[in-house]
Amino acid sequence: AQSVSQHNHHVILSEAASLELGCNYSYGGTVNLFWYVQYPGQHLQLLLKYFSGDPLVKGIKGFEAEFIKSKFSFNLRKPSVQWSDTAEYFCAASGGYQKVTFGTGTKLQVIP
Amino acid sequence: DTAVSQTPKYLVTQMGNDKSIKCEQNLGHDTMYWYKQDSKKFLKIMFSYNNKELIINETVPNRFSPKSPDKAHLNLHINSLELGDSAVYFCASSQGQGSEKLFFGSGTQLSVL
Numbered sequence: 261a262q263s264v265s266q267h268n269h270h271v272i273l274s275e276a277a278s279l280e281l282g283c284n285y286s287y288g289g290t291v292n293l294f295w296y297v298q299y300p301g302q303h304l305q306l307l308l309k310y311f312s313g314d315p316l317v318k319g320i321k322g323f324e325a326e327f328i329k330s331k332f333s334f335n336l337r338k339p340s341v342q343w344s345d346t347a348e349y350f351c352a353a354s355g356g357y358q359k360v361t362f363g364t365g366t367k368l369q370v371i372p
Numbered sequence: 373d374t375a376v377s378q379t380p381k382y383l384v385t386q387m388g389n390d391k392s393i394k395c396e397q398n399l400g401h402d403t404m405y406w407y408k409q410d411s412k413k414f415l416k417i418m419f420s421y422n423n424k425e426l427i428i429n430e431t432v433p434n435r436f437s438p439k440s441p442d443k444a445h446l447n448l449h450i451n452s453l454e455l456g457d458s459a460v461y462f463c464a465s466s467q468g469q470g471s472e473k474l475f476f477g478s479g480t481q482l483s484v485l
Binding site for chain 2: 294296303305306348350360364365367
């Protein structure tokens with residue numbers, strides 16, 4: 261069965277620190293990968309997505325993610341976080357026309 | 373203009389009541405969804421409709437009944453509300469199915485007392 265796992269449940273960083281959030285997926289066949297962000301009190305919005313091509317994907321607000329097929333991973337990175345990055349981050353995956361499956365989310369808290 | 377709008381934003385009700393949550397999208401998308409986000413922030417799909425046709429129906433109690441009068445609307449009706457139904461319910465839409473970017477509504481926080 262398809263699944264997405266995020267091992268970091270709660271991450272606390274100081275401003276300017278580098279960020280890497282882990283995401284591993286279990287899918288058969290072609291996979292599409294996403295990172296969504298939910299800022300406090302707001303709805304989910306797409307940060308970035310990978311369908312095919314360059315495995316290093318650039319998203320909004322300086323985020324990027326790298327698809328490593330051999331490791332079934334799609335980790336999210338940002339070289340220098342800001343207080344405004346405090347949010348919940350969700351990794352998600354889908355295979356073709358199948359439903360999108362979400363990970364359990366990682367709460368990021370950035371301390372000024 | 374709000375792309376995906378759902379009402380109400382907050383819903384507080386007693387156990388045993390029947391309530392509805394409405395969702396509308398003005399993006400011209402063909403597919404709409406209902407997701408449930410529990411207290412641990414886990415997002416799980418409940419239903420998906422494509423052009424008013426039900427295509428995904430996860431293991432959800434029969435008390436939950438989606439209705440899609442047209443492809444721009446997907447409402448969620450819940451009968452005999454239970455304490456465990458307390459959660460945030462998100463409506464979403466996409467142009468296609470599965471591999472397309474999801475656009476989410478702002479969520480409806482349901483509290484069952």
